[in-house]
Each structure stands twice: as structure tokens, then as C-alpha cells.
Amino acid sequence: MYMSQEPVVRLSNVTKKIGSKTIIDRLTLDIPAGQVYGFLGPNGSGKTTTIRMMVGLMSITEGDIVICGSSVKTDFEKAIAHIGAIVENPEMYKFLTGYQNMVHYARMSGVGKERIDEAVALVGLEKRIHDKVKTYSLGMRQRLGVAQAILQRPKLLILDEPTNGLDPQGIRELRDYLRVLAREEGTTVFVSSHLLSEMELMCDTVAIIQSGKLIDVRSLKAEDLEDQYAETGFEVSEPQRALELAPAGRLEEGRLIVTVNREQIADLNSRLVAAGIKVYGIQVLTRSLEDQFLEMTGGGQIG
Amino acid sequence: MGNFLALVQNENMKIYRRWRTWIMLALIVLLPILFGIIIAVNDGAFGSNMGAWSAASNLSFIYFLVSIFSVVIAADIVASEFTWGTIKLLLIRPWTRSKVLLSKLLAVLLFAIAISVLFTAVTAAISLILFPASPPVNASGPSTFDYFIKMLFYKFIDVLVITVFSFMISAVFRASGLAIGLSMFLLFASGILSAILSPAKYAWAKYLLFNNMDLSQYAMRESAGIAANADGMSLGFSVTVLVVYVAAFLIIAWMVFTRRDVAA
Numbered sequence: 001m002y003m004s005q006e007p008v009v010r011l012s013n014v015t016k017k018i019g020s021k022t023i024i025d026r027l028t029l030d031i032p033a034g035q036v037y038g039f040l041g042p043n044g045s046g047k048t049t050t051i052r053m054m055v056g057l058m059s060i061t062e063g064d065i066v067i068c069g070s071s072v073k074t075d076f077e078k079a080i081a082h083i084g085a086i087v088e089n090p091e092m093y094k095f096l097t098g099y100q101n102m103v104h105y106a107r108m109s110g111v112g113k114e115r116i117d118e119a120v121a122l123v124g125l126e127k128r129i130h131d132k133v134k135t136y137s138l139g140m141r142q143r144l145g146v147a148q149a150i151l152q153r154p155k156l157l158i159l160d161e162p163t164n165g166l167d168p169q170g171i172r173e174l175r176d177y178l179r180v181l182a183r184e185e186g187t188t189v190f191v192s193s194h195l196l197s198e199m200e201l202m203c204d205t206v207a208i209i210q211s212g213k214l215i216d217v218r219s220l221k222a223e224d225l226e227d228q229y230a231e232t233g234f235e236v237s238e239p240q241r242a243l244e245l246a247p248a249g250r251l252e253e254g255r256l257i258v259t260v261n262r263e264q265i266a267d268l269n270s271r272l273v274a275a276g277i278k279v280y281g282i283q284v285l286t287r288s289l290e291d292q293f294l295e296m297t298g299g300g301q302i303g
Numbered sequence: 304m305g306n307f308l309a310l311v312q313n314e315n316m317k318i319y320r321r322w323r324t325w326i327m328l329a330l331i332v333l334l335p336i337l338f339g340i341i342i343a344v345n346d347g348a349f350g351s352n353m354g355a356w357s358a359a360s361n362l363s364f365i366y367f368l369v370s371i372f373s374v375v376i377a378a379d380i381v382a383s384e385f386t387w388g389t390i391k392l393l394l395i396r397p398w399t400r401s402k403v404l405l406s407k408l409l410a411v412l413l414f415a416i417a418i419s420v421l422f423t424a425v426t427a428a429i430s431l432i433l434f435p436a437s438p439p440v441n442a443s444g445p446s447t448f449d450y451f452i453k454m455l456f457y458k459f460i461d462v463l464v465i466t467v468f469s470f471m472i473s474a475v476f477r478a479s480g481l482a483i484g485l486s487m488f489l490l491f492a493s494g495i496l497s498a499i500l501s502p503a504k505y506a507w508a509k510y511l512l513f514n515n516m517d518l519s520q521y522a523m524r525e526s527a528g529i530a531a532n533a534d535g536m537s538l539g540f541s542v543t544v545l546v547v548y549v550a551a552f553l554i555i556a557w558m559v560f561t562r563r564d565v566a567a
């Protein structure tokens with residue numbers, strides 16, 4: 001036991017073998033409470049497989065997954081009671097209405113009608129909730145999927161590629177209510193994606209997985225990023241004079257390149273201007289996280 | 304956490320909110336009426352004045368539809384969750400797989416009971432309406448109410464066995480087509496199979512499932528006055544064999560369903 005809060009989810013040495021193939025290899029991960037935690041990896045890296053083990057759809061070959069203190073392996077009913085999830089596409093009973101689908105899951109969790117209405121309202125599906133699901137668009141089914149996942153106010157919300165099929169408006173709304181859930185209701189959100197740009201917009205932390213192995217965990221919180229040093233290019237009227245003001249830099253294609261943090265960018269800019277040098281543009285040149293991600297995961301190869 | 308009956312209620316909702324189910328129920332009501340009228344018309348033409356319970360026993364051949372419909376519902380109840388992909392959302396609730404499977408089995412059995420009761424009631428009613436001629440008071444054999452009910456009860460036992468078989472295939476292979484196919488094969492080929500692998504030829508054949516299905520043979524033998532033990536088989540023996548088979552089907556269904564990964 002250490003000082004801070006117990007993690008909501010603790011994966012320790014989780015391994016999944018199917019036949020002789022090792023799909024997940026000794027994955028160890030703690031997911032702290034109240035975070036939006038991203039799970040990033042290229043296609044076939046094992047995101048869905050990990051999630052299936054977390055929710056008990058797949059057995060765990062070795063290791064254990066503990067949700068709020070209960071092991072998925074040995075105390076399934078208790079562990080799963082803390083979880084709401086969508087695994088891959090949110091498939092619903094198409095011959096039932098959206099509402100009947102919700103009633104179905106509400107009965108299983110012992111949840112009342114008011115909560116169904118609340119969840120439906122949160123995902124903005126009130127108008128169509130009494131229509132049959134077969135008349136829904138993919139985005140509407142995705143919303144219904146989120147509604148069933150948050151129905152019993154889970155401590156942990158697991159979403160497998162939830163933006164699949166959502167329009168920009170829908171993605172924006174999803175981001176917004178995930179934030180509301182995390183900040184205001186204290187729900188921990190575990191969301192998988194193969195798109196880093198998406199993760200950057202909604203996650204506090206992202207774990208990167210490749211070929212079933214955890215390769216990096218990094219914070220995406222703004223305050224952590226602010227302190228990072230990055231290569232920055234200044235497009236200026238007199239590059240040579242500018243270089244004298246920033247001797248640590250170099251010139252490249254008529255631009256001044258320096259490695260600085262956010263504060264220093266503003267600082268250098270004002271010094272340049274004070275010296276009568278015109279600044280036409282400032283760009284952060286460091287490889288984006290996206291590039292780093294691609295580099296780390298070795299480009300296009302699957303699995 | 305809700306209570307277990309809510310799970311059965313859910314399964315019922317998924318059965319009865321489908322058109323298919325209501326078409327089945329409609330057929331179970333309409334066909335005895337239709338065939339009742341046909342028999343009544345023919346009977347009138349020959350002027351034989353059939354009694355109500357003889358007519359009802361004749362109509363009970365339509366009961367094979369109950370077997371088919373129960374098999375279809377059982378075949379679908381697990382497999383369709385996999386086909387639809389809904390199994391993923393169903394199994395991540397605070398209920399073990401065992402309890403989910405039990406709720407499905409109960410819903411299937413309730414359906415088989417409901418459709419059997421419906422069939423029996425409709426057949427009895429239409430027979431009484433169309434064949435009002437009262438049977439002789441001291442009647443015995445196929446013209447009595449007792450015989451009609453006994454026949455249907457035996458057939459109902461067969462329906463339960465074949466339904467559990469279908470349920471097992473559905474839970475094990477997660478494919479409703481296979482479950483329906485194999486169950487139908489067992490149902491309709493059992494006559495031929497019994498002839499080929501008859502207990503009269505091979506002593507061990509009396510332990511085979513299909514040689515013990517169709518318990519109504521014992522009712523017929525009884526009413527025809529034939530000794531039930533001609534080939535070392537009796538009603539009690541067959542019932543015991545069926546119980547063992549059903550138990551085995553359920554054990555297999557449970558073992559596979561609760562253990563296998565869900566990768567649908």
C-alpha cells in the first residue's frame with residue numbers, strides 16, 4: 001500500500017496464449033482513478049484482446065486483472081459490477097427498440113427507469129429511443145452502446161474504439177461527456193484507439209501497446225507537456241542577426257532553429273522583436289507524438 | 304444487482320418480441336382447427352360419427368410442429384447471441400455465465416410448455432366443438448380423453464429431450480443452423496435409425512437415444528394389449544435412459560459455454 005489512491009484497474013503480468021501464439025505478453029498496467037486513460041496500438045496489437053480479458057469474455061492464460069480490488073478470475077460477478085463497456089462494435093438487439101435494449105440491461109444490473117432516461121439523455125438519443133434499433137445509423141448505435149455502458153454508473157468505463165462511425169459532432173460530444181464522467185462523476189475511462197490524434201484530445205495518459213507488449217506509458221496532461229523542450233523554427237527577416245541573439249541555435253533554410261520550451265519561445269520572440277528583427281512565423285518542429293508513435297510501433301506492419 | 308427472474312424475463316422478451324414466435328403460435332392454433340375441419344368433413348361424408356377424443360388423438364399428429372418450433376427456439380437462444388454479437392454485452396453483467404445459460408434454458412422450457420399447453424387446449428376445444436357425439440361411457444383405448452392426454456404427455460417428454468439436445472448444440476457450437484439440422488435429423492431419422500440399429504438385433508442398441516424416444520409407443524402397445532417388455536425395454540427403462548442423456552447434454556452445454564472464450 002502506498003500513499004495515493006489504489007488503482008481502479010491493475011493488470012499484472014497478463015498473458016494470453018491462443019494455441020501456441022502469444023497474443024498478449026506479460027502486460028502490467030495500473031490505471032489510476034478518475035483518469036481518461038488511452039490504450040493505443042496499431043491494428044492487431046492486442047487492444048481488443050486485452051479488453052476482452054478485462055471483462056471476462058476471454059480467459060486469462062497467466063497473470064491476473066483486478067478491478068477495484070476484485071479479481072476478474074476468481075470474483076467475476078463483483079469485479080464486473082464495477083465495469084461498463086463496449087467491446088468492438090456495440091451490437092444490439094435489432095428487433096427491439098433502443099429503449100427495450102436499455103430495459104434489458106437495466107434489469108440485469110437492477111437499475112431503475114429514471115436512470116435509463118438519464119443515460120439516454122446524456123448521449124442525446126431521446127428522440128429515437130423508441131424506434132427499433134434496426135432503423136438506427138452506426139453513430140446512433142454507438143451512442144446507444146455508450147448509454148448501456150454508463151447505465152449502472154460504473155466506476156470503470158471501457159470503450160473499444162468508441163469514435164468508430166461517429167461524425168465530428170458525435171466525436172466532440174463523446175469527448176465532452178467522457179470528460180464530464182471523469183471529472184464530475186469520478187468515473188475512470190479506459191479507451192482504446194489506433195489513432196493518436198484522437199487520444200491526444202481526450203486522454204490524460206496513454207499506454208502504447210505493440211504486438212501484445214506494453215512499450216510506453218506517457219502523460220498527455222497539458223501541464224506536463226508545457227515543460228517539454230521542442231525544436232522550434234523562427235522565420236525571421238535577418239537570420240544571421242537572429243542567430244547572434246540565440247547562439248545555441250542553428251540556421252536551416254533561412255530559418256533559425258532552437259530547442260526551447262514554451263516560455264522560452266515567448267522570451268526569444270520578444271528579444272528578436274526588440275532588436276528590430278521581424279518575426280514572420282514560429283513553428284514547433286519536433287516530431288509530433290504521432291511520428292514518435294509510428295516510429296515506435298514500426299510503421300505499417302500488422303501484429 | 305437484480306434478481307434472477309429478471310434474466311428469464313429478458314430471455315422471454317427476446318423470444319416474444321419477434322414476429323417469428325407469433326407466426327409459430329398462430330400455426331399451432333390454426334392447423335388443428337384446419338385439420339379438425341377436414342377430418343369432420345370426411346367423417347361426415349362417411350357417416351362414421353367419430354367421438355371427440357378419437358378425433359383429438361388423430362389431430363395430435365400435428366404435435367410434431369411443437370417439436371420443430373421448440374427446437375428452433377432452443378437452437379437460436381444461445382447461437383443467435385453470437386451471430387448478432389450481443390453475447391459480448393450480455394456476458395459483461397454481474398451474472399456468471401452459468402446463470403445466464405440457466406435463464407436461457409428456463410425460457411426455452413417455458414416456451415415448450417406454453418406451446419404444448421396451447422396445442423393441447425386448441426386440439427381438445429376444436430374436437431369437442433366439431434365432434435359433439437358423446438363417446439360410449441365405458442370406452443377404452445384410443446377413443447378416450449385419458450389416451451389423448453397420455454399420448455401428448457409422452458410426446459411432450461420427447462419434445463423436452465430433443466429441445467435440450469438442440470440447446471446443447473446451440474451452446475456448444477454457437478450455430479443455430481447446425482442445432483436445427485442435427486435435431487431435425489434425430490427427430491425424423493429416428494424411425495429409420497431404430498430399424499437399422501434395432502434393439503432386437505443388437506443388445507446394446509437399447510441404450511441409444513433414438514430407440515428410447517417416442518415414448519408414445521408404450522401407450523400404443525399398452526392400449527393394444529402387447530406386452531411392453533418384448534425387447535427388454537419398458538417405459539421405465541426408456542425414461543431412465545432419457546434422463547441420463549438429458550443430464551449429459553446439460554453437463555456438456557454447461558462445461559463448454561462457461562469455459563470457452565468469446566471472440567465473436
Ligand SMILES: Nc1ncnc2c1ncn2[C@@H]1O[C@H](COP(=O)(O)OP(=O)(O)OP(=O)(O)O)[C@@H](O)[C@H]1O
Pocket residue numbers: 018023041042043044045046047048049050194303566
Ligand atoms: N480468437 C483468436 N484466435 C487467434 N488469434 C486471435 C484471436 N483473436 C485475436 N487474435 C489475434 O490477436 C492479435 C490481437 O488482436 P486484437 O483484436 O486484440 O487487436 P486490436 O489491437 O484490437 O486490433 P484493431 O485495432 O484492428 O482492433 C491479432 O494478431 C489477432 O490476429
Ligand SMILES: [Mg+2]
Pocket residue numbers: 047048049088160
Ligand atoms: Mg480491436
